[in-house]
Amino acid sequence: MPPVRVRIAPSPTGDPHVGTAYIALFNYVFAKKNGGQFILRIEDTDRTRSTPESEEAILRALKWVGLQWDEGPDINGPHGPYRQSERSLLYKEETRKLIESGAAYRCFCTAERLEALRHEQRRQGLFVGYDGLCRGRTREESDTRSSAGESFVVRLAMPRTGETIFIDRLRGEVKFDNAQIDDQVLLKTDGFPTYHLANVVDDHHMQITHVIRAEEWLSSTPKHIVLYQAFGWQAPEWVHMPLLRNADKSKISKRKNPVSLDYYRAAGFLPEALLNYLGTMGWSIAGDRELFSLAEMIEVFTFDRVSLGGPVFDLVKLSAVNAIYLRALDDAGVVKRLREWRLSDDFLKALVPLVRERVQRLDEFIPLTEYFFAGDLDYAPVAKELVPKNRTAKEAAEMLLAYVEALDTQRDFTPAALEPMARAFAEKAGWQAKELFMLIRVAVSARKATPPLFDTVVAVGRDMAKRRLRLAAEFVKKLA
């Protein structure tokens, strides 16, 4: 048996996701249980959405929860680099082999043709997928057109008959009819690989033995198996963990749940409590026990105790678990955590310029800055401020939500950048800037008067600000 090697492979396209921590936990625990290696690989092949800020945030967040990787972009290892954007040559070379063996082919179809094709297939209620037009072209034509500089993607030539069967560690045998599987794009026009190709190539070259990932990947596993077969490689073992869910059972999403690990840190959750809670999602240590440390989880871990119903991620229960961890700390321990959280010199220093002209005595400082240290706020006392004059509650709620969405793609989270962004945003929506600003102010602080708005927003923090904007929107909706 080769040594166990597992990986977590996040895509740096946004906030560090709680689902990433969830899957990382099971990978980490399984690796440690078996004396194996846990690898962090950054899947940044989507050049338009990947950002270095997001990558940094993911590394920071994973360190915060305490899941340290053995090999990764910041740690030397024998199978690097660990960032897919730095492995382009490898994917191209492997793709060339696939084209040569006939397992893959160049496709010159335009986006418009594919769009029309899908539309028609959907209209007729047929299987939706590539129709194989370019699969029928001769190698000569394909070579000539590509060397003439025509742009193309490379597609996997899926077998058209038979079925692909694999063993999922948690479900047993899973079968797919090959005819139902699309000729997946492996290499994009920009020369970067898609997830499917990069993932298989890297998992093989990095000698990954067990792919432990979320259930959303289950239905693309046959494509991956076919790739392993085409390369003549041994496929890893497959473990598809259940998906974390919103209260309505849909896949956990930022619209319905705080999803950023940065939020959980800002909201005062202890990393060991978060990990413990995530460990009870779909897994149990024993019938009558739910509190355990990472070390204890590692000690007794087995996939046999995974249950497959998608667990609803419940902030109330998480808070209850957190409370137990918090109470177990001694007084000095609590102080230490408070300092690591918001009562640090750095944070207090950042607040002083915002309020120094606004206080006459020291005793006014805490009441005046209270909302910088709070979590969810009570909007009832400021309810009428949340609906600007001449706007309806519905409009206000929609505005708040639209603004949160806009914040998602705001890379520069500084007052200097946020203000013009908000002004432009207001103008585009046909709002006066001051209408929007007051709305944001009240949502973020539950007050009518604060220090300059965007200094306030920045000090509250991106994730807490977003949470409050959403909660304020919910609140306003109920006023309608």
Add this chain to the structure above:
RNA sequence: GGCCCCAUGGUCUAGCGGUUAGGACGGCGCCCUCUCACGGCGUAAUCCCGGGUUCAAUUCCCGGUGGGGUCACCA
């Protein structure tokens, strides 16, 4: 819609043919107590439905129903 996965209280779960269906969060009530919280005790609430198999099904099989995922040059 096609394909795939799943199904124990509101939620997280234990159970792996015979149990008064266990624990936790949340709810409610009582006790503790100057208040609140903590803590303690108690209480309501669950095996999706229908067929099989079996002496016996929450548990095994099949079918429904329900929920979810996936069908991108995103991962």
